[in-house]
Amino acid sequence: MAPQQRSVYWQLLPFLKPQWSLFSWSFVCIVGYVLATVMLPYLAGQVTYFISQGQVSNIARWLGFTTLAFLIQNLFQYGEKVFSIRASLAAVLELRKKVYAHLHQLNIDYFASAKTGDLSYRLTEDIDRIGEVIYKMSQQFISCIFQLIAIPIYMFYLNWPLTLAGFLIAPLMAWLIGSFGNRMLALSRRSQNEISNLSSLLTEVLGNIRVVKAFAADEYEVSRFSAIADKNRTAKYRTEHLTAIQYPVVGFLEAVGIMFLFLLGGWQIALGRLQPQEFVSFLVAVALLIDPINLSTQHYNAFKQTEASAERVFELFAEKPTLRDRPDAQALPPITGKVEYRDISFAYDSGKPVFNQLSLLVHPGDVIALVGPSGAGKTTLVNLLARFYDPHLGEVLVDGIDIREVTLRSLRRQIGIVPQETTLFSGTIAQNIAYGQTTLDYDAIKIAAQVANAHDFIQQFSQGYHTWVGERGVNLSGGQRQRIAIARAILLNPRILILDEATSALDSESEALVQEALERAMENRTVFVIAHRLSTVRKANRILFIENGQIAESGTHCELLEQQGRYEQFYAQQFKE
Ligand SMILES: Nc1ncnc2c1ncn2[C@@H]1O[C@H](COP(=O)(O)OP(=O)(O)OP(=O)(O)O)[C@@H](O)[C@H]1O
Structure with a gap:
């Protein structure tokens, strides 16, 4: 891939690297969380089996193991959240400081043409969004991906024909999610620009309110504001409307997939190729997949939406100051004033x-x-x-x-x-x-x-x-x-x-x-x-x-x-x- 086609997120790497130890700890917790999660379907199967046998002491024992698995799972979840939020906030703080310091290096001419409201939006909202994405990616998204890998492996182990049939629907969902994401990025770019236009207009007009009043231009300004606010509303609506279509479509496909599984599961049990408690384990595993699938859809959307914010922030780094200290510049000694x-x-x-x-x-x-x-x-x-x-x-x-x-x-x-x-x-x-x-x-x-x-x-x-x-x-x-x-x-x-x-x-x-x-x-x-x-x-x-x-x-x-x-x-x- 040519460097200029690379995702703008690559440019975040220098800000993420210093936080590698926090990210690593978060990673360790994610692995622990996923392993504990994968244990749950197996434990549910065991409990079902002993319930069907009426063995109370075994039921109590396996419920005890299940409780322990939940406890471990939650402790790891706490760890992954804390480590990754600390890492993300630290990375974003560094990014914000660097962008702000960079702005101060730029030539005075740049500020004559740049809109103050837009710059402040990039330094606040855009960078906050990047922070959220780093957090979601480093914690939830990675965790979801691991679950989406580990749980199906367990399902294959339980009954591979059933798993294979159940996953027929997966490529269709992946394709759907991907195409929604691309459209989302385009809409989100437009929406971000409209919001920053609004913020620029506000900074300019409220900062010069005396002129507005002196020229009795309040109606003019309100109508200018309304026009931009309306564009902002339309852009936002289009983004949200796409989300509104996306969730029911993906949700419906999921529901159809589950019905299909029940049909196949019942058939396999009838053929004697699957034990009922294994089918329970299988269903619990499928249920555990729903959250990661939904969350990864959301995170993928957020990832795409925020790409527009990241582009706007890194655009600032592309502005280079031409007026700066020479490498060999010395401090000017105290002068007389000639x-x-x-x-x-x-x-x-x-x-x-x-x-x-x-x-x-x-x-x-x-x-x-x-x-x-x-x-x-x-x-x-x-x-x-x-x-x-x-x-x-x-x-x-x-x-x-x-x-x-x-x-x-x-x-x-x-x-x-x-x-x-x-x-x-x-x-x-x-x-x-x-x-x-x-x-x-x-x-x-x-x-x-x-x-x-x-x-x-x-x-x-x-x-x-x-x-x-x-x-x-x-x-x-x-x-x-x-x-x-x-x-x-x-x-x-x-x-x-x-x-x-x-x-x-x-x-x-x-x-x-x-x-x-x-x-x-x-x-x-x-x-x-x-x-x-x-x-x-x-x-x-x-x-x-x-x-x-x-x-x-x-x-x-x-x-x-x-x-x-x-x-x-x-x-x-x-x-x-
Ligand atoms: N940032 C700028 N970018 C482009 N042209 C500029 C810029 N600042 C000033 N100029 C132009 O340079 C010329 C000299 O401007 P300058 O502001 O130095 O004049 P001045 O004598 O101080 O004027 P005044 O008394 O009106 O402030 C003018 O033609 C002006 O339009």
Whole structure:
């Protein structure tokens, strides 16, 4: 079989291997369980025989043996369940951690196109299904298969013509189960996609509920939701409908098979080729086969259905990060904050060049304001510095070191970023300020908050720095959130600071507090600020007017006004009240 046609389940092997000892113990218990189970028909035959002879003491003795067989069978069943659930949960935990860590390695571009709801569905529901299948396969399915092998062997030993006749129906059932399974996989793929579409829509719409409300788009959204939910219902119904057909068909065939056996058994007894107690043993063996047959049908279905989930999870591993640490990458030593862009050319995947041989030298402590029309490349310029992307030509150097030669972590830890919109994660204010740090230094957090003008408002909450924010936490105003973001950047004490000034207007008091916090944050650091405020451009050491992939003009506010070039025009439009 060609590797690409291999079942996706093969890719689970590396996650199952470390659990081999637990799986082995489970296997031992399964063998014990099946052996104890195979004893039962024989014991039932013996009990029947002594009942027919009226030998009470023998009846009691054989019933005692039967009870013991049941006890052993149940103890082994407990063992197989416990060992295999432990192994499956451990394997799934490893898989989930690996997928999540892998997602964090992917380029930032991947997340621009991927749907968050879909990703979270893959990491939760899909992986849970895989876990269930591993459990069912490693425990129940293997046990069923062993029973389906061991019990018929015993039946052959009892009376082979009867067994052979009884199993005429088996290939037909196997074929039926197989064809149901393939159809089930196709339907299940569709159903899974519909559920993940629903989850993506919910994440997108509920996450942007302000926009929905502002555009009075609630009816539009409800109808969009209804359409996808309806597709989801149809897909689910088709899967369940197939199951609804499958069980009665397989069940009916089983019933016909059993009737057929009674007929043959009666005939064999009449011919004197079979003892009545042997026929009882035979019937008990057949009864013991019903559960494994039914369960293996169910498990086969689950196995096929979950193949779609496994495909969706392993698809994520197929996404490869292009932006990663080189094998020989070293940690960036503490920097002074000198930045150089050397002959940079860069284009996004769309192919349209953003920069063409751009060069720029920034000295430690310089405050650089990036100004220019929308889409000129201001954000891209700082994205290249934080290495969210690599330039196609040229290099970005920090303190003379090409940033591709150092680890991403050591680079980003020395660059503070204050974005336009502050994201607060679920947690306390202190945890949000110290975002990404595992141990909290409350003194340092407090100092950072003081510099960022956040300490006073934080103190006003009854729980201070322990106040819960983010989802289900207190609501912070736009200005307060910005000051938390500033404190977050200050706490890292970075030599390079990137500020993306918020365009949304704050009230004048809040504005003044944010402005003051920013000015303090900028002190003694190299700062790149995507400027939207007049006060910022005035204070910058240098303004870069970016246009058409180039630094069209460069100088202080006064110098550029005197030049009466593009900046002067832009200034007249954008900044003058
Ligand atoms: N992830 C992306 N994928 C493809 N193209 C992108 C991406 N991000 C930005 N661009 C394009 O690159 C160009 C520069 O974008 P950039 O965001 O750097 O501009 P900007 O000057 O920061 O704009 P604004 O002031 O509007 O934020 C634009 O043409 C934009 O459409």
